[in-house]
Amino acid sequence: MVEVMRAEPEHLDGVLELIWDMKDTLLGTHPAHEMAGAEAAIREIVSGNRTTRDFFLATAGGRPVGVAGFAEVVGTDRVYRLSYFGVVPDMRGRGVGGMLIKALEEALKDRGARLLLAEASHEGYAAPARRFYRAQGFRLVATVDDFWQESDDLALFIKRLD
């Protein structure tokens, strides 16, 4: 059975292992550098500092199978950015990603969030993510050429939560 929960200290090792296992899709072009940032952020969240961010995980039979976080975009009025969102390959297409987004959105609505941003690529490797965001009610609002790296453009999706 799949369960979605807020990340707590006892989940930290499993969550970090899962993120590292999926580094090619979750951590972009400098995985080792970004992993250090992810670890610091998630460690802070599970130790209780959820002021501007939060982090969720999905488990199946106790095994972490999906992760998703959000962080407030500095300088905005209640705009949040989706981060470290992924489901392990053998569990995709079974609704786990949808459950994680639902949990995130409920937590964000409690905070009065206005907008949720999701950043994807226009390349073929990100086609499932783009289809997923559209199916979840996000709109593609901008493209930034060569954003991730040369010839790999940013596809910026936004969902209104208010």
Ligand SMILES: CC(C)(COP(=O)(O)OP(=O)(O)OC[C@H]1O[C@@H](n2cnc3c(N)ncnc32)[C@H](O)[C@@H]1OP(=O)(O)O)[C@@H](O)C(=O)NCCC(=O)NCCS
């Ligand atoms: C994007 C991602 C997180 C989606 O997670 P997921 O668990 O596969 O998402 P869901 O199962 O909720 O939805 C995906 C698809 O499965 C379908 N689905 C939902 N529940 C289902 C179920 N019970 N059985 C079968 N299919 C189902 C959905 O309709 C959706 O269909 P679509 O392909 O037409 O969009 C996942 O593909 C992933 O980890 N990708 C790699 C990392 C990544 O790209 N992250 C985003 C960074 S931009």
